[in-house]
Amino acid sequence: MKFIHTSDWHIGRQLHNQSLLDDQRHVLAQIIELAKAHQVDAIVVAGDIYDRSVPPANAVALLDDVLNQVVNELGIPAILIAGNHDGHERLAFASRQMLSSGLHIIGPLSDTVRPIKLTSASGDALFYPLPYVEPATVGHVLDCDVSSHEEAMATLLEQVTEHDSQGLPKVVISHCFLDGGSESDSERPLSIGGADKIAPQLFNDFSYTALGHLHGPQYKGQPYIRYSGSILKYSFSEQHQHKSVTLVELDEVGEVNIELLPLTPLRDVRIIEGELAQLLADGVNDPQRDDYLMVRLSDKSAILDAMGKLRTVYPNVLHLERTGLMAQTEQLAIRSDHIKKGELAMFTDFFSQVAGEPMSEEQQQLMAELLDSLHKAEDCQ
Structure with missing residues (x-):
């Protein structure tokens, strides 16, 4: 059988x-x-x-x-x-x-x-x-x-x-x-x-x-x-x-x-990644450019109509990820946290100089919450 x-x-x-x-x-x-x-x-x-x-x-x-x-x-x-x-x-x-x-x-x-x-x-x-x-x-x-x-x-x-x-x-x-x-x-x-x-x-x-x-x-x-x-x-x-x-x-x-x-598909399903200029250059001679693609762009700068540019070479780009910008956003978030910590440290030092005594734990907690709310308000603007 x-x-x-x-x-x-x-x-x-x-x-x-x-x-x-x-x-x-x-x-x-x-x-x-x-x-x-x-x-x-x-x-x-x-x-x-x-x-x-x-x-x-x-x-x-x-x-x-x-x-x-x-x-x-x-x-x-x-x-x-x-x-x-x-x-x-x-x-x-x-x-x-x-x-x-x-x-x-x-x-x-x-x-x-x-x-x-x-x-x-x-x-x-x-x-x-x-x-x-x-x-x-x-x-x-x-x-x-x-x-x-x-x-x-x-x-x-x-x-x-x-x-x-x-x-x-x-x-x-x-x-x-x-x-x-x-x-x-x-x-x-x-x-x-x-x-x-x-x-x-x-x-x-x-x-x-x-x-x-x-x-x-x-x-x-x-x-x-x-x-x-x-x-x-x-x-x-x-x-x-x-x-x-x-x-x-x-x-x-x-x-x-x-x-x-x-089984051999009519179009493969692939992920490609790199900078936009290099991907466009590679795509001209890519025999599989009609495949269904997810593209991960590593460019760290803003790009006008990145999907439109990609589809002039790869007609079946189905999903686009800006991994370069995402990484940059993560770094900005890290730097923002450092800045917040610096602000609290500076105010703590200022308070001790003016008041003649260090801030209590309750005062430090209140100040940390105030700084956090101010940064959140800035992010929403």
């Missing part, structure tokens, strides 16, 4: 108000070509198909086109589960009617984890789809008492463990946050305070676990407990990540072979 594991498509996503639909169409076409080239038996998408629960019409149209090519034109079964960004009921619309075509979409959680048996010339396997759900939902649907994501996942996995696969490999598909996973800025937290973290050891007994949610390709605990990562860089914190899909091959006894298949 050979399949592609991918996740976190986030169709309809924007990066700093820039639509990424064309970029997503570009890499999704690559996934289709990789599925053809490697003659896979299935494509698994482990959640966050869309970027929000009510996706825009053009995002729905893109997903419809991709699934039509995969399932109808290539005849490759596809399994999709809902992630925390997806609207579970909307994603699962007409899913029962599409089963006969080979398209398996699992939206809302049901009281029984229903395995999907896929067959191939090289061997069969059972896939257990576990869409993202809050612990309270698991407790309600399964009529049990769970209070954390880990307890909820353990309860669901009991059904997978107890199910008789008749010797076939078991593949779990889940959208969750494993403890120790490497995060980025573009992932929406599942809960506050670490209560969303799940021990990787819960998945040790399965042949492969196809995970979604974390955007960097990685595995936790065992190499077969794996995040495929997102198909694009969805924040500048991901600039050093290498995006890919995971090619998984299982033999009859569940031994797994894993290969990362790289």
Whole structure:
């Protein structure tokens, strides 16, 4: 059994108000070509198909086109589960009617984890789809008492463990946050305070676990407990990540072979920094000047329309930071503190000369507060 594991498509996503639909169409076409080239038996998408629960019409149209090519034109079964960004009921619309075509979409959680048996010339396997759900939902649907994501996942996995696969490999598909996973800025937290973290050891007994949610390709605990990562860089914190899909091959006894298949974006997501004049000169001959860029300018002087000047060379500058001015502001704040301390010291000396005795602690505190309020008033003017 050979399949592609991918996740976190986030169709309809924007990066700093820039639509990424064309970029997503570009890499999704690559996934289709990789599925053809490697003659896979299935494509698994482990959640966050869309970027929000009510996706825009053009995002729905893109997903419809991709699934039509995969399932109808290539005849490759596809399994999709809902992630925390997806609207579970909307994603699962007409899913029962599409089963006969080979398209398996699992939206809302049901009281029984229903395995999907896929067959191939090289061997069969059972896939257990576990869409993202809050612990309270698991407790309600399964009529049990769970209070954390880990307890909820353990309860669901009991059904997978107890199910008789008749010797076939078991593949779990889940959208969750494993403890120790490497995060980025573009992932929406599942809960506050670490209560969303799940021990990787819960998945040790399965042949492969196809995970979604974390955007960097990685595995936790065992190499077969794996995040495929997102198909694009969805924040500048991901600039050093290498995006890919995971090619998984299982033999009859569940031994797994894993290969990362790289994806090439239409435009990269990068951070560049330096002085404006140098960046503009470098950009003239930069073959990647159409990339989505965050620019950090080190110039310490004011610049009129810095963004406009940058976009004459780099048309897709999405965010600008004036790190040079920020550093200068910090130095000014430090000098201001020194001046405040000097003023208090000078007045303390003046007071002792005039009064013939040093200032009391209460008088020094009152004077310090007065000086502080005067400086704040100056800052507001």
